[in-house]
Amino acid sequence: MKNKMLIIATIVFFLTVNTAYYWQGKIGIFLIPILLILIVVYLGLGVLLLTQMFILISEKFTDKSRLVNVILLAVVLTLTFFYPLGLVDFxxxxxxxxxxxxxxxxxxxxxxxxxxxxxxxxxxxxxxxxxxxxxxxxxxxxxxxxxxxxxxxxxxxxxxxxxxxxxxxxxxxxxxxxxxxxxxxxxxxxxxxxxxxxxxxxxxxxxxx
Missing domain, CATH: 2.40.128 (Lipocalin)
Structure with missing residues (x-):
C-alpha cells in the first residue's frame, strides 16, 4: 500500500509541475503558497528517494517494487530539476x-x-x-x-x-x-x-x- 501511495504521489507531483502552464494563471494570490508546497514536496520526495535507495541496497535489490519506486522517483526528480517549467513548451x-x-x-x-x-x-x-x-x-x-x-x-x-x-x-x-x-x-x-x-x-x- 505504501509503495502504491508513493507512486501515486510521485505521478501527481510530476503532472502538477508539467501542467503549470495551464493552472498557474488561474489561482491568483495562491500561486506562491502552492509553489512553496511543491518545493517542500520535491525535497520530501528527495529524502524518500535516498531512504528507498539505502533500503534497496541493504536488501541487495531483491524487492522489485522498491526498485520501481527508486527508478520512478529518480526520473521524476531529475526531470523536474532540469525542466522546472515542464517538459513541454505549451x-x-x-x-x-x-x-x-x-x-x-x-x-x-x-x-x-x-x-x-x-x-x-x-x-x-x-x-x-x-x-x-x-x-x-x-x-x-x-x-x-x-x-x-x-x-x-x-x-x-x-x-x-x-x-x-x-x-x-x-x-x-x-x-x-x-x-x-x-x-x-x-x-x-x-x-x-x-x-x-x-x-x-x-x-x-x-x-x-
Missing part, C-alpha cells in the same frame, strides 16, 4: 509568436504580451502571482486592436488598441516599443519594449476561434 503549441513585448517593473515583476500568427494574443503578468489575458486581435492600418478579451484575471478592462513607436531613448531606429491604450481618451498608455517583431508575416489572417 506556448509554442498555441501558435508561433510573431510579436513579443515585455516590461519589467520593480521586484522583478514582468508583463509580457505575445501576438501569435493565428491572430490570438496572450498577456501574462508575473508579480507575486500570475495573471493572464487571452483574446483575438486584428490590424487596421498601423494599429493593433484587441478583441474578445478574457477579463477574468485583469479586472474589468483591458487595452483597446496598441501602436508601435520608435523608442524614445534609443535613437538608432532599431528599437521599438508597443504602446497599449485602454481607450481613445487614454493619452498615457502602457509601454512595453518589443523584443521580437515579425508582424510583416501576418497577411489576411483571421482569428482561429
Amino acid at each position: 506556448d509554442t503549441l498555441e501558435g508561433e509568436n510573431i510579436l513579443i513585448a515585455e516590461r519589467e517593473g520593480s521586484a522583478n515583476c514582468m508583463v509580457t504580451l505575445k501576438l501569435k500568427d493565428n491572430v490570438t494574443f496572450k498577456r501574462r503578468s508575473v508579480c507575486f502571482s500570475v495573471s493572464e489575458n487571452k483574446g483575438d486581435y486584428h490590424l487596421q492600418n498601423d494599429t493593433i486592436y484587441f478583441d474578445n478579451t478574457n477579463l477574468q484575471s485583469h479586472g474589468n478592462e483591458f487595452y483597446e488598441f496598441a501602436v508601435i513607436e520608435p523608442s524614445k531613448f534609443d535613437k538608432d531606429g532599431k528599437n521599438f516599443n508597443l504602446i497599449c491604450y485602454s481607450s481613445l481618451t487614454d493619452t498615457v498608455g502602457f509601454e512595453l519594449q518589443i523584443i521580437k517583431n515579425e508582424m510583416n508575416t501576418l497577411i489576411n489572417k483571421k482569428p482561429s476561434r
